Amino acid sequence: MATVWDGQKDGEEPVAAATLASQILEHADRDVTFVVHLVGESQNLLVRHFVVFIEIELAKRDIGYDAHPFLRPFIETHARELTDFVLQGVGLRHQFGLQALETMAGDPARLLRVDLWDSLRSHINDAQLRFASGVGGLQRLLIQIRADA
Numbered sequence: 219m220a221t222v223w224d225g226q227k228d229g230e231e232p233v234a235a236a237t238l239a240s241q242i243l244e245h246a247d248r249d250v251t252f253v254v255h256l257v258g259e260s261q262n263l264l265v266r267h268f269v270v271f272i273e274i275e276l277a278k279r280d281i282g283y284d285a286h287p288f289l290r291p292f293i294e295t296h297a298r299e300l301t302d303f304v305l306q307g308v309g310l311r312h313q314f315g316l317q318a319l320e321t322m323a324g325d326p327a328r329l330l331r332v333d334l335w336d337s338l339r340s341h342i343n344d345a346q347l348r349f350a351s352g353v354g355g356l357q358r359l360l361i362q363i364r365a366d367a
Contacts, residue, residue, distance in 0.1 A: 253309045253310075254308060254309055255305070255309055256305055256308065261301060261305065264300075264301040264304055264305070264342075265297050265298060265301050266297075267342070268296070268297035268298075268300040268301055268345070268346075268349075269293055269294065269297040271297075271300075271346055271349070272293045272296055272297055272300075272349060273293060275349065275350050275353050276289075276293075276353065276356075279353065279354075279357045281356070281357060281360060285360050285364075286360055286363065292356075296349065300345040300346075300348070300349060301345075303341065303344075303345045303348070304338065304341040304342055304345050307337070307341040307344070308337050308338055308341055
């Protein structure tokens, strides 16, 4: 016999779609959020920024593309990871409940733009600091690889 989910009683039929939609909207003020998600050229700008940032950080430690054949994919992968860190942070930071969106007054677009700018700046700085603080490990690893070669 098939196991029935605990919330459903034996013989109980699932509620109609319209009823379920109404039940969900009853909780909308606390459960429905709109999340900012940056796409397109904005993502590409971040990736390109982090590629250059990583190249500069590595160059400060005399690490160039000639240090290892996998350095380019390393840089590209980490640039995308740092971009994802920024995008996820901004998205989590800017969740708006349904009620908040319905009651915004004044010039919410301008306030949102300033808030997004501040959040982006903060997350980009955090991502850069995160990478710069760990790049010494890469430097030690490359030195070890050269010594073993």
